Amino acid sequence: MTETVLYTIISLSILGAIMAVILYLVAQKFKVYEDPRIDEVEEALPAANCGGCGYPGCRGFAEALVKADDISDFYCPVGGNETMAKVAEILGKSVEEKEAQVAVVRCSGSFDKRPRNNFYDGPASCAIESALYGGETGCHYGCLGQGDCVEACDFEAIFMDENTGLPYVIDDNCTACGACVEVCPNDIIELRKKNKKDRKIYVSCVNQDKGGPAKKACKVACIGCGKCVKVCPFDAITMENNLAYIDPLKCKLCRKCVEECPTNAIVEVNFPPRKKKAEKKQQNEKETQAKTGNNEKQNNN
Amino acid sequence: MLKTFKKGGVHPAENKISADKPIEKLSLPEQVAIPIAQHIGAPSKPVVSKKDKIKAGDVIAESAGFVSSNIHSSVSGTVLKIDHIIETSGFKQPSVVVKVEGDEWRDDIDTSNDLKQDISLSGKEIVDKVLKAGIVGMGGATFPSHVKLSIPEGKTIDTLIINGVECEPYLTSDHRVMLERGEEMVVGIQLLMKALGVKRAMIGIENNKPDAINHVNELVKDKDGIDVYPLKVKYPQGGEKQLIKALINREVPSGGLPLDVGTVVHNVGTALAVYEAVQKNKPLIERVVTVTGKTVEKPSNFLVRIGTPVEKLLEAAGGIPDDAGKVVSGGPMMGKALKSFDVPVVKGTSGILVMPNKEAKRYNERNCIRCAKCVSACPMGLEPYLLKKLAEQERYEELEENDVMDCMECGSCSYTCPAYVPLLDYIRFGKSKVSQIIRNRK
Numbered sequence: 001m002t003e004t005v006l007y008t009i010i011s012l013s014i015l016g017a018i019m020a021v022i023l024y025l026v027a028q029k030f031k032v033y034e035d036p037r038i039d040e041v042e043e044a045l046p047a048a049n050c051g052g053c054g055y056p057g058c059r060g061f062a063e064a065l066v067k068a069d070d071i072s073d074f075y076c077p078v079g080g081n082e083t084m085a086k087v088a089e090i091l092g093k094s095v096e097e098k099e100a101q102v103a104v105v106r107c108s109g110s111f112d113k114r115p116r117n118n119f120y121d122g123p124a125s126c127a128i129e130s131a132l133y134g135g136e137t138g139c140h141y142g143c144l145g146q147g148d149c150v151e152a153c154d155f156e157a158i159f160m161d162e163n164t165g166l167p168y169v170i171d172d173n174c175t176a177c178g179a180c181v182e183v184c185p186n187d188i189i190e191l192r193k194k195n196k197k198d199r200k201i202y203v204s205c206v207n208q209d210k211g212g213p214a215k216k217a218c219k220v221a222c223i224g225c226g227k228c229v230k231v232c233p234f235d236a237i238t239m240e241n242n243l244a245y246i247d248p249l250k251c252k253l254c255r256k257c258v259e260e261c262p263t264n265a266i267v268e269v270n271f272p273p274r275k276k277k278a279e280k281k282q283q284n285e286k287e288t289q290a291k292t293g294n295n296e297k298q299n300n301n
Numbered sequence: 302m303l304k305t306f307k308k309g310g311v312h313p314a315e316n317k318i319s320a321d322k323p324i325e326k327l328s329l330p331e332q333v334a335i336p337i338a339q340h341i342g343a344p345s346k347p348v349v350s351k352k353d354k355i356k357a358g359d360v361i362a363e364s365a366g367f368v369s370s371n372i373h374s375s376v377s378g379t380v381l382k383i384d385h386i387i388e389t390s391g392f393k394q395p396s397v398v399v400k401v402e403g404d405e406w407r408d409d410i411d412t413s414n415d416l417k418q419d420i421s422l423s424g425k426e427i428v429d430k431v432l433k434a435g436i437v438g439m440g441g442a443t444f445p446s447h448v449k450l451s452i453p454e455g456k457t458i459d460t461l462i463i464n465g466v467e468c469e470p471y472l473t474s475d476h477r478v479m480l481e482r483g484e485e486m487v488v489g490i491q492l493l494m495k496a497l498g499v500k501r502a503m504i505g506i507e508n509n510k511p512d513a514i515n516h517v518n519e520l521v522k523d524k525d526g527i528d529v530y531p532l533k534v535k536y537p538q539g540g541e542k543q544l545i546k547a548l549i550n551r552e553v554p555s556g557g558l559p560l561d562v563g564t565v566v567h568n569v570g571t572a573l574a575v576y577e578a579v580q581k582n583k584p585l586i587e588r589v590v591t592v593t594g595k596t597v598e599k600p601s602n603f604l605v606r607i608g609t610p611v612e613k614l615l616e617a618a619g620g621i622p623d624d625a626g627k628v629v630s631g632g633p634m635m636g637k638a639l640k641s642f643d644v645p646v647v648k649g650t651s652g653i654l655v656m657p658n659k660e661a662k663r664y665n666e667r668n669c670i671r672c673a674k675c676v677s678a679c680p681m682g683l684e685p686y687l688l689k690k691l692a693e694q695e696r697y698e699e700l701e702e703n704d705v706m707d708c709m710e711c712g713s714c715s716y717t718c719p720a721y722v723p724l725l726d727y728i729r730f731g732k733s734k735v736s737q738i739i740r741n742r743k
Contacts, residue, residue: 118640121663123723128730134391134640209385 037090038062038149045076045108050154058194059252065091072096072202078155078175090144099249100194103158103169107143107188108204108267110164114139114218130185138217143167143188149180152230171198193248200269201253203228215263222265228257303508306546306710307449311469311713312535313634315509319593319600320473324481326604329401333376333608334386335361335683336396339647341444347397353380357606358407358584359650359672361397362434368517370445371435372397375606377405389630389647391640408584416484417580420495427496427579434578435648436585439570440464440475440539441631443649446575449565450496454606456584460501461494462548462559462566465517466532466539468507469632472652474589475569477602479506482573489576490527493567503548504569507534530647534600536634537711541678555707570651580658590614592647594655596622604647612642614653626661629654634712664721675714677726681707685714685724692731696737700731706739708732 041062046056053076055061065071071093076083081097088095116136126148135139145165149158152162157173158180160166167180171194181189188206203222207214207248211223224242236259246257246266258268338344345362349355355374362372376403385393406412422430434446452458467475478486490502504521506514508531532538532547542553544566551562559566566683567575570588576696577583586607593600598619605614611630615621621628621642629636638661683704691700705728708710714724 111329118638122726123666125730131730132726133732139391213385 003027038066041065041087044079044083044090045189046078046083048078048154048175048177050078050175050177052083052175052179063170073218077177078099080175100197101191102171102174102194102200103176103178103180103189103191104200104202105143105158105167105169106187106204106206107166107201108220108265109139109142109218110166113220114142126183127183130268139207139209139214139221141186141209142205142218144186148185149189152179152183154179187197195253198270199253199257200267201251201258202267203246203265205265206243208243210242214242217277220264223263225262226258226268227262231256231260303531303533304547305535305606306543306680308546308682309678309713310535310537310543311678311716313716315468315534316593316595317473317476317509318471318595318597319591319602319714320476320510322477322601323472323734324477324589324602324604325617327606327609329376329404329606329613330355330609330613332398332400332610333606334396334398334610334645335372335375335642336388336647337362337372337610338388338394338647339372339443339607339649340370340686342366342370342576344395345369345372345651347381347383347395348533349374349397349730351382352673354378355380355399356405357409357586360584361399364435364445368448369443369539369552370437370447370649371433371584373435373584373586374399375608376401378402378682380553386643386645387641389637389639389650391637396608398737408617411581412583412622413577416488417464418488420488421492422495424496424498427492427575429560430579430582431575434574434584436571436574436578437648439574439588439648440567440568440653441649441651442637443647446567449567452495452497454619456560456563458497458499458560458565459501460549461490461497462541462544463493463504463569463572464541464544464566465504465506465513465569466508466544467567468534468536468539469634469636471593471654472534472591472632474591474602474651475592476510476513478589479510479517480567483520485518485523485576485714486569486572487517487527488580489572489574491524492570492575492579494526497565500526504529505532505538506530506546507532507538513667537680537713538641540680540709540711542709544595544694550678555704559709585648588646588648588650590650591652592618593652594622594625595660596657597655598622607648608645610643610645611639615642615655622655622657624657624659626657626658627656629656635710635715643743663723666671666722667720669720672719674717674719678713678717680711680713681709683708685720689722689724689727689733692727692734695734697731697734701735701738703732705731705735728741 007136042059045058053061055064055300064075072095075098114137116148118136120133120136124146126144126146129144135144143166147160149167150160155175157170158167176191178199205222207221214221214223222243228237228244229237229239233250234250236247238245255268257265327371337347343366346365347362349361356377359374360371361374364371376399378399381398381400383397386396388394428447428450437443465475465479494502514531518529537543545551545559545564553559553562574585587604589602590605591602592614601618625637629638669686679685688705710727712725
């Protein structure tokens with residue numbers, strides 16, 4: 001009896017040892033070299049696997065980072081500059097600091113401002129609604145309100161507001177991965193530079209119709225009047241296809257265009273209240289004086 | 302035994318309410334908007350400009366390529382503007398807006414009612430006239446007719462099929478054309494036969510129109526080669542591939558054309574338009590439109606100028622009923638709900654259907670129970686539940702492999718689904734994506 005047990009243990013141990021040697025040799029023979037830095041870099045990345053960097057997940061991004069000679073063009077929008085600095089440290093390469101960005105919904109056509117003139121009862125998907133029906137309102141450029149962007153977001157940063165029928169972004173959660181931008185069939189959502197205190201000034205409209213039809217379809221549409229282009233001291237605003245666009249990199253947040261816009265299509269977010277009217281009046285007078293002075297000078301010239 | 306196609310198909314309630322209403326001429330509207338893209342293919346190029354005075358029948362947009370079509374003014378008056386106007390699809394399209402002043406026709410158009418039966422022109426000249434008159438398929442697909450009449454080298458055609466099926470519920474415009482304009486239509490068929498050089502023409506009419514079958518039978522009795530074939534009532538028999546299968550038992554290959562199996566299909570409305578274009582020099586500027594619905598006060602068939610706003614038609618039919626839930630351009634199966642009543646009637650508008658609220662409502666979608674009813678209903682032998690799933694999951698390559706492009710959007714799958722899954726919406730979306738991919742590949 002004890003012999004049987006003994007022989008079993010011995011034979012199995014020998015068999016195990018032989019197998020271990022074979023496995024070791026095979027593993028040596030077919031070994032695939034992998035840069036150990038890939039693991040390190042992957043560790044440093046946020047592991048969101050959102051694809052915001054343009055690579056298939058964080059592992060793919062890490063591989064690309066290790067492979068590349070110059071990583072200054074790479075950017076992980078979720079981790080931001082902090083993560084990229086860590087990655088650079090691991091790889092011994094340099095990165096440039098990039099401006100943080102945030103998603104901005106460029107449509108203000110809420111239920112009261114942009115009346116629904118028909119009712120869509122197809123599948124609840126913006127992609128389908130835009131491809132087959134063109135929306136429930138007179139403006140087929142604007143938000144369709146089926147919430148494809150909410151579905152696409154991995155970071156709980158964009159939600160539908162039931163009162164307005166429009167999505168809103170929670171700036172603190174937004175990582176600017178661009179998933180919502182990609183999925184929006186009407187290209188309403190844009191990644192814009194993140195300013196101090198989350199301040200924003202942007203044209204909240206993508207309607208390319210002429211003034212009349214645009215205004216008819218939506219009270220807060222950009223009518224392409226061009227007043228903002230004239231008033232902007234930094235040449236940050238351009239007009240194309242009856243639609244104004246504020247370049248976030250040139251804009252210095254002076255808020256002049258917001259006042260000028262006749263339809264309130266340009267919105268300001270997170271700004272302190274404006275100065276009192278009397279002060280403003282004085283300022284305006286000064287400005288007009290200065291302007292007329294300039295004109296006179298020009299005339300003289 | 303009546304002929305029909307074998308694969309799939311459904312039989313919705315026919316509801317041909319306006320079948321006994323004679324065609325009425327609708328009075329001219331104050332203003333028409335004529336879209337420059339009323340056909341499949343390249344949009345035409347506008348050749349008029351603001352403030353131009355034009356007569357009915359004048360070309361306002363020229364054909365831009367082989368698969369394209371001329372567009373003519375349907376009224377006389379002044380061009381107000383060329384602007385983006387919302388049309389049936391719900392999207393804005395460039396259109397020529399004309400203010401109507403009087404009713405003056407181009408001089409060479411024969412406006413008399415005499416029947417001109419003698420055919421003096423050669424086949425080539427007929428095709429030429431069809432091309433100039435801007436005739437497109439009047440059944441709804443609006444494929445330019447001259448393309449169908451120009452047989453490429455190496456192909457032979459032995460049969461002309463005339464589509465008088467009108468399988469869509471509610472619609473009766475083709476039915477009325479066969480009854481009231483039958484004589485002209487038969488001449489049109491003879492013209493088409495001459496243009497194609499075929500000896501045999503088959504007119505397919507569904508069995509729910511016995512008066513039309515008898516009437517047309519009477520008219521073609523002494524005409525060589527033209528025969529009427531009553532067909533069993535089944536939707537979508539008016540689809541060209543289904544009709545070919547039903548009448549001559551040939552199957553059009555996937556991605557192919559009727560040309561590939563030696564036949565060409567034209568609608569009865571197209572035959573009438575060809576008659577008018579060739580014998581009377583009249584371009585395609587008006588068509589018969591059914592205005593109908595269970596609660597519509599006066600369901601009617603109107604002869605309408607192209608570009609007339611839908612609102613005018615509804616007014617003439619007794620206004621929009623209070624319980625209207627949807628106003629659909631086309632029939633209930635394939636038609637499109639309208640977003641606005643300002644949309645103009647175009648060459649492909651066969652009817653305007655007002656659906657009462659109760660019927661217009663879509664039911665809430667429930668889970669697919671894999672009963673495969675959609676598979677047995679699909680006349681093209683596709684698997685709608687699979688196509689829907691692939692489209693939903695954006696698996697476009699597999700979608701293409703599963704022949705989504707063969708879908709003709711007849712809606713039999715959505716109609717038959719017991720779980721109210723909007724199959725066709727997804728398939729249409731998938732089709733648009735796949736066709737985009739195919740276009741990019743070229």
